[in-house]
Amino acid sequence: MTSKHANDRQQLKAPYLLFLGCGDNELSIKTSRGIAVWNPDVCLGEIAGGNSPLTLGLPKMSVKEAAEKGAKTFILGLANAGGYVEPEWEPYIVEAIENGLDIASGLHRKLEEFPAIKAAAEKHGVELHNVRHGYTDLKTGTGEKRSGKRILAVGTDCSVGKMYTTLAITEEMKKQGYDAEFKATGQTGVMIAGYGICIDAVISDFIAGGIEELSPANKEDHWDIIEGQGSLYNPAFAGVSLGLLHGSQPDVLVMCHEANRAHIKGLPHMPIPDMADCIELNLKHAKLTNPNAYLGGISLNCRVLSKEEGDRQRAELEAKFGVPCFDPMITGVSSFVEALKK
Amino acid sequence: MTSKHANDRQQLKAPYLLFLGCGDNELSIKTSRGIAVWNPDVCLGEIAGGNSPLTLGLPKMSVKEAAEKGAKTFILGLANAGGYVEPEWEPYIVEAIENGLDIASGLHRKLEEFPAIKAAAEKHGVELHNVRHGYTDLKTGTGEKRSGKRILAVGTDCSVGKMYTTLAITEEMKKQGYDAEFKATGQTGVMIAGYGICIDAVISDFIAGGIEELSPANKEDHWDIIEGQGSLYNPAFAGVSLGLLHGSQPDVLVMCHEANRAHIKGLPHMPIPDMADCIELNLKHAKLTNPNAYLGGISLNCRVLSKEEGDRQRAELEAKFGVPCFDPMITGVSSFVEALKK
Numbered sequence: 262m263t264s265k266h267a268n269d270r271q272q273l274k275a276p277y278l279l280f281l282g283c284g285d286n287e288l289s290i291k292t293s294r295g296i297a298v299w300n301p302d303v304c305l306g307e308i309a310g311g312n313s314p315l316t317l318g319l320p321k322m323s324v325k326e327a328a329e330k331g332a333k334t335f336i337l338g339l340a341n342a343g344g345y346v347e348p349e350w351e352p353y354i355v356e357a358i359e360n361g362l363d364i365a366s367g368l369h370r371k372l373e374e375f376p377a378i379k380a381a382a383e384k385h386g387v388e389l390h391n392v393r394h395g396y397t398d399l400k401t402g403t404g405e406k407r408s409g410k411r412i413l414a415v416g417t418d419c420s421v422g423k424m425y426t427t428l429a430i431t432e433e434m435k436k437q438g439y440d441a442e443f444k445a446t447g448q449t450g451v452m453i454a455g456y457g458i459c460i461d462a463v464i465s466d467f468i469a470g471g472i473e474e475l476s477p478a479n480k481e482d483h484w485d486i487i488e489g490q491g492s493l494y495n496p497a498f499a500g501v502s503l504g505l506l507h508g509s510q511p512d513v514l515v516m517c518h519e520a521n522r523a524h525i526k527g528l529p530h531m532p533i534p535d536m537a538d539c540i541e542l543n544l545k546h547a548k549l550t551n552p553n554a555y556l557g558g559i560s561l562n563c564r565v566l567s568k569e570e571g572d573r574q575r576a577e578l579e580a581k582f583g584v585p586c587f588d589p590m591i592t593g594v595s596s597f598v599e600a601l602k603k
Numbered sequence: 604m605t606s607k608h609a610n611d612r613q614q615l616k617a618p619y620l621l622f623l624g625c626g627d628n629e630l631s632i633k634t635s636r637g638i639a640v641w642n643p644d645v646c647l648g649e650i651a652g653g654n655s656p657l658t659l660g661l662p663k664m665s666v667k668e669a670a671e672k673g674a675k676t677f678i679l680g681l682a683n684a685g686g687y688v689e690p691e692w693e694p695y696i697v698e699a700i701e702n703g704l705d706i707a708s709g710l711h712r713k714l715e716e717f718p719a720i721k722a723a724a725e726k727h728g729v730e731l732h733n734v735r736h737g738y739t740d741l742k743t744g745t746g747e748k749r750s751g752k753r754i755l756a757v758g759t760d761c762s763v764g765k766m767y768t769t770l771a772i773t774e775e776m777k778k779q780g781y782d783a784e785f786k787a788t789g790q791t792g793v794m795i796a797g798y799g800i801c802i803d804a805v806i807s808d809f810i811a812g813g814i815e816e817l818s819p820a821n822k823e824d825h826w827d828i829i830e831g832q833g834s835l836y837n838p839a840f841a842g843v844s845l846g847l848l849h850g851s852q853p854d855v856l857v858m859c860h861e862a863n864r865a866h867i868k869g870l871p872h873m874p875i876p877d878m879a880d881c882i883e884l885n886l887k888h889a890k891l892t893n894p895n896a897y898l899g900g901i902s903l904n905c906r907v908l909s910k911e912e913g914d915r916q917r918a919e920l921e922a923k924f925g926v927p928c929f930d931p932m933i934t935g936v937s938s939f940v941e942a943l944k945k
Contacts, residue, residue, distance in 0.1 A: 401839040401840070402838050402839040402840075403838065403839065403870055404838025404839070404870060404872070404873055405870075405872060460807065461806070461807050461808040462806060462807070462808070463806070463807055464803070464804060464805070464806065464807070465802065465803050465804070465805055465806070465807040465810050465842060465843045465846065466803040466804070466839075466840065466843065468807050468842040468843075469838055469839055469840075469841070469842065470839060493845075493888075494891060496744050496745065496746025496811055496849045496850075496891055496892050497743040497744040497745065497746070497808075497811055497812060498743070498744075498808065498811075499811070499845050499846065499849055499888075499891075500807060500810040500811065500842040500843060500844075500845045500846025500847075500849070501807045501808065501810075501842060501846075502842075503835075503841050503842045503845045504807065504841065504842025504843075505842075507838045507841055507842070508838075528745060528746060528747075530746070530747060531746055531891075542887070545884070546835075546841075549836060549838055549841075549873075550838050
């Protein structure tokens with residue numbers, strides 16, 4: 262799934278050894294789980310430290326074994342409070358470096374901030390990829406029309422399923438014979454695809470310009486399926502969402518929403534927007550850089566609903582907005598992809 | 604005009620010695636000119652290098668004289684292509700450091716990247732302020748209501764007069780007895796005020812959060828007059844503008860526009876938005892974090908118009924939108940400030 266691009270942002274070398282840390286919190290390995298689910302071909306194996314019971318069902322192997330089998334990158338697809346390299350992780354990282362593996366991290370703190378890691382990397386000449394850093398040579402956006410087609414996931418909030426939706430759409434489009442490519446804009450997406458730009462980690466002047474670079478002009482029948490971030494109605498992150506919308510100049514929007522969410526994530530005082538408003542506002546902004554932008558479908562995350570209630574809510578949204586409404590986990594996304602042909 | 608804040612962003616020590624570079628391009632000293640015009644009290648003097656004919660009308664003095672007279676900060680309020688320290692500037696900067704002055708720079712490149720400057724600063728223990736860098740400890744926004752009042756400049760495009768408008772409003776409000784404070788969000792503004800946050804230079808996740816910090820809760824009758832940036836209709840920078848709008852939670856918007864501008868700055872393919880649309884869209888977004896936001900006035904930059912045509916266009920906008928329309932350079936801003944009382 263990794264591919265070559267003119268300007269390879271964070272191009273990670275496959276195959277990967279996924280490091281699961283030393284703890285027992287399933288949520289801490291969300292990024293690695295995403296890679297194992299969406300790009301199993303690049304996952305050679307997994308390694309957990311200490312007495313960690315965590316597993317992704319991949320072949321378990323030591324760093325040395327992985328290196329012998331050809332592993333190229335040691336993936337720190339881990340989350341912790343503070344976003345730093347925990348002391349118990351360090352020996353595994355250093356061993357990986359000593360065995361010639363690059364390191365890729367989605368942590369907030371840079372790998373170079375940890376002296377043992379920095380020294381080992383310099384000594385052994387491996388690359389340290391901090392996927393949340395290093396976007397220092399981007400250009401500002403222009404809004405000029407680019408050839409090729411683009412789909413962008415937008416949403417009523419963060420964490421409603423935009424990455425999952427765009428990965429599922431990419432897979433289904435490929436199955437149906439489209440020239441389709443997933444374009445990652447967040448750390449998990451970047452690690453799954455092997456390249457991309459964490460758009461919430463760039464300097465704010467370059468949000469739109471970063472996306473213009475990530476999704477450049479292409480063949481007329483090529484589709485970029487661009488991972489969305491945040492929401493125009495999230496008071497913390499709306500700026501990122503708007504720059505992403507302008508930079509993507511999407512032909513097709515897919516609106517993502519989690520059924521029955523009570524309020525904006527982490528902000529009990531902020532209501533979830535009305536979906537009709539949210540669609541209208543996203544289309545209004547999208548038309549600045551693509552006057553033909555339209556709503557192609559609604560991805561409804563039904564995880565908290567009964568089967569019957571999910572069926573009912575999706576039918577209601579289809580009737581109201583006249584586009585396919587699907588849950589990629591439950592119904593798949595073929596209705597959305599079929600409708601693209603019209 | 605400098606003031607003390609809980610978390611002093613880029614707090615520059617006054618008085619300043621303004622360095623005008625070694626060239627003859629009036630546009631290159633735009634930032635220094637802004638400081639001399641808007642905060643003359645902090646400008647001890649000016650110094651130009653080589654045979655430069657440039658002057659801001661301040662007392663001319665050598666670095667040594669300035670230091671003896673108490674100068675605390677040497678201001679590099681200069682612009683050049685590439686945003687770097689030109690070799691001819693270095694001796695002046697190093698001399699300032701040797702005389703105990705801090706250095707403040709609005710250049711893209713950091714002062715520390717220039718070895719002679721870095722070495723001298725370390726040796727003499729002075730501070731290097733890169734006002735376009737260093738915002739690494741911001742928090743994400745929350746959109747929670749803060750006490751106090753806020754005015755934000757928004758616009759149809761970049762470079763239409765938002766900084767000038769907000770500085771003029773601050774001055775007029777103080778004259779009329781308000782507790783008003785200018786809050787800088789760009790490099791020139793930061794150097795004028797002596798503190799602030801260059802919001803286009805922060806990591807995109809922190810646009811709104813940065814502004815929430817810049818304009819914290821305050822007394823109910825305190826007004827922050829927040830410098831605007833960009834436009835929701837500028838395809839390069841709209842993300843910055845939206846985060847700034849949400850983070851400011853403005854009570855009052857002032858819409859800034861340059862009369863007869865043909866297209867978005869630097870982008871001939873992008874039209875200037877219709878003003879009614881632009882006002883409506885800004886108010887819609889503003890209401891996410893302040894449901895009571897309203898349009899308080901229109902600042903029309905009439906520099907390309909005849910007096911008669913300027914009078915005519917302002918009268919037309921007043922009639923159409925029912926708010927004061929002014930050009931701070933021509934009419935002053937008292938009509939806007941008077942209308943705040945209603």
